[in-house]
Amino acid sequence: MISTETMVRMGELAVSTGSGDVLTSIGLGSCIGLVLVDRAKGVVGLAHVMLPERPASVAPQPGKFADTAVPALIDAVVAKGARRVRLEAFMVGGAQMFTFGGGSMDVGARNAAAVKAGLAAARLPVRAAETGGDRGRTVRVYAEDCRVTVKAAGGPETPLLSAPSAGRMAA
Amino acid sequence: MSTYTDLQLDALREMANIGSGNAGTALSSMLGKSVDLSVPHVSALPLADAVDALGDPESMVTAGVLPIFGDMDGVVLLLFTQEAADTLCTLLGVPPGSEYGASALCEIGNILGSSYVQAIGSMVDLHMEPRPPEVVVDQLGAVVSSVLAHVAGDQDVALVMDTNLEVEQEACALSFLLVPEGDGVNELLSRLGLPT
Numbered sequence: 001m002i003s004t005e006t007m008v009r010m011g012e013l014a015v016s017t018g019s020g021d022v023l024t025s026i027g028l029g030s031c032i033g034l035v036l037v038d039r040a041k042g043v044v045g046l047a048h049v050m051l052p053e054r055p056a057s058v059a060p061q062p063g064k065f066a067d068t069a070v071p072a073l074i075d076a077v078v079a080k081g082a083r084r085v086r087l088e089a090f091m092v093g094g095a096q097m098f099t100f101g102g103g104s105m106d107v108g109a110r111n112a113a114a115v116k117a118g119l120a121a122a123r124l125p126v127r128a129a130e131t132g133g134d135r136g137r138t139v140r141v142y143a144e145d146c147r148v149t150v151k152a153a154g155g156p157e158t159p160l161l162s163a164p165s166a167g168r169m170a171a
Numbered sequence: 172m173s174t175y176t177d178l179q180l181d182a183l184r185e186m187a188n189i190g191s192g193n194a195g196t197a198l199s200s201m202l203g204k205s206v207d208l209s210v211p212h213v214s215a216l217p218l219a220d221a222v223d224a225l226g227d228p229e230s231m232v233t234a235g236v237l238p239i240f241g242d243m244d245g246v247v248l249l250l251f252t253q254e255a256a257d258t259l260c261t262l263l264g265v266p267p268g269s270e271y272g273a274s275a276l277c278e279i280g281n282i283l284g285s286s287y288v289q290a291i292g293s294m295v296d297l298h299m300e301p302r303p304p305e306v307v308v309d310q311l312g313a314v315v316s317s318v319l320a321h322v323a324g325d326q327d328v329a330l331v332m333d334t335n336l337e338v339e340q341e342a343c344a345l346s347f348l349l350v351p352e353g354d355g356v357n358e359l360l361s362r363l364g365l366p367t
Contacts, residue, residue, distance in 0.1 A: 009219035010316050027228040027312020030320050050218070050316070051324045058325055097317040098305050100238045100246070107320050136313020138229060153310045154231055 005140075008033075013047035013063035015076045021143040028093035030108035032066070032115050032131070033139035035090035036073055036124070037146040038082035044141045045077040051107065052114035066111060070118030089124045090148045090160055091115055092139040094131035108132070128161045175330070175360075175367070180213050182363040183332060186291055187211035191334035191347055193290035194283045201282055202262050202338060209335040218319050221329045225250070225346070228312025235280030235304040236318060239288055242297040243358050245351035246322050247284040249304070250311070251276065258343040273306055280304035283336075283347065291349075295362035322350050330356050 003020040010031060014023050023046040025033040032049040047062075047069040054065035062072030078084055094112035112131040119126055128148070130137065136153040139160075151157040175183075188211050199206040214224070222228060233256040235249040251259065256276055257267035263279075265271040284301050292299040307314065323329040332349045351359060357367050 010222060010319070011219055027222070027310040027314075027316060029309070029313035029317030031316055050320050055325045059327060061327070095313070095317075097307060097309065097313060098236045098321075100236070100321055107317070107324070134307070136310035136317075138310070153313060154308075 008046045008048045008063075010048050010050050011061050011064035013045065013069065013073050013076060015043065015045040015073075015080050016143045017041070017043050017080050019144045023141040023143070024138065026138045028137045028139060029095055029097045030093070030106075030111060032094050032111045033092040033137075034069060034073060034115055035092070035139065035141050035148050036077050036082070036087050037090075037141070037148070038077065038086045039088070039146045040086055041081050041083065042143060042146065043077050043080045043082035044143045044146055045073045045080075045082075046139070046141050047073045049111060049115060052110045066114035066118055070115065070122060074122060074124070087124050088127040089119050090127055091129040091131055092137055092148075092150050092160065095133050095135055095137070097134060097136065130160060174328070175215050176365075179360055179363075179365045179367070180215070182365050183330070183359065184211050184213040186294060186359070186363065187213060187332040187334060187349060189294055190287040190291040190349070191336070194287040194347065195336055197282050197286040198279065198336065198338070201279070202259075204262065204339045206339075207337040209337075211332055211334040213330070213332045215328050215330045217327060218323065218329050221319060221331050222312055222315045224331070225315055225333070226311050228310060228315075230311050231308060232311045232314060233276060233306065233308050234314040235276065235284070235306045237280065237284035237288075237301040237304045239299050239301050241292075241299040243299055243351055243355035245349060245355050246318050247287060247301060248315070248318055248348040248350060249280050249283060249345060250314070250348070251345045255343045255345050258338070262338070262343075277304055277306045280306060287347065287349070295359060297358065297362060318350060322352050326353050
């Protein structure tokens with residue numbers, strides 16, 4: 001099967017319904033890879049969130065800030081046919097790579113908290129998350145079966161949540 | 172909003188050249204080997220492009236980060252390929268990949284970063300103080316994006332100045348980046364006589 005990998009770079013977001021498509025964010029450090037999937041419809045979305053909130057002075061770039069990325073990604077997957085009530089969320093990243101000599105602000109932890117708060121406000125459950133720590137990570141979302149994988153720096157690609165069997169999908 | 176003229180980029184390139192020249196000399200006397208420098212590359216890029224410009228984001232690098240505080244805040248980022256990190260350790264007579272190796276790279280980062288920042292600071296008459304480096308081995312993309320998020324996150328464009336150093340014929344290349352915070356760039360430019 002032909003599989004097309006779309007790189008979702010810092011501040012970007014992407015959605016897909018194509019069965020061979022893979023959405024990928026490589027090298028998540030303090031950034032968060034936010035994944036939304038509707039399994040029944042086969043719609044997947046990925047946002048590469050960089051900071052918790054958008055300063056008023058900055059031009060809007062929906063995927064870049066947690067406070068705008070969560071609603072923007074929800075809108076984007078719904079526009080592709082996902083049902084909001086069926087959406088499941090996954091989070092990867094939010095590491096603290098460096099303390100920057102003071103540790104005054106751990107951007108990674110703040111990003112994770114802000115994305116989580118945004119999802120809670122939208123009443124979306126977080127099905128699985130791998131955040132924190134001090135390692136970089138790569139996240140991949142496979143549109144074919146809504147599989148989400150994570151690969152820590154120098155490690156193997158492992159499922160964050162494997163595709164459940166059809167029988168358990170009913171509920 | 173954050174665009175710079177060619178003249179301003181040239182002035183910053185010259186400034187980076189003086190900084191990395193000084194750093195190269197310091198590294199050379201530490202290792203007792205000749206050190207070659209490339210002409211620095213100065214570019215103002217959208218943040219995602221700045222990450223891509225430095226190489227395969229998934230490749231593993233050894234990175235040293237030195238935060239700078241003072242009249243200009245920012246970060247000096249040193250990037251060593253794994254081969255370069257191993258070669259430098261060997262040149263210093265410590266086993267690569269060991270705890271001593273990590274501490275040797277930390278010391279190299281300290282010397283390179285401080286001599287770089289010192290030369291630039293005295294050129295533009297700004298007080299800039301580097302903190303001791305943190306050294307990590309991780310994905311290039313994770314390292315660079317985390318530095319940019321910390322330093323330049325609320326901007327659309329990052330100004331990145333990078334130089335490559337090569338130690339004798341040891342095939343030992345490292346890159347050297349200065350990432351100033353937003354106001355820092357303007358401060359540097361006005362000191363260079365080219366205010367925005």
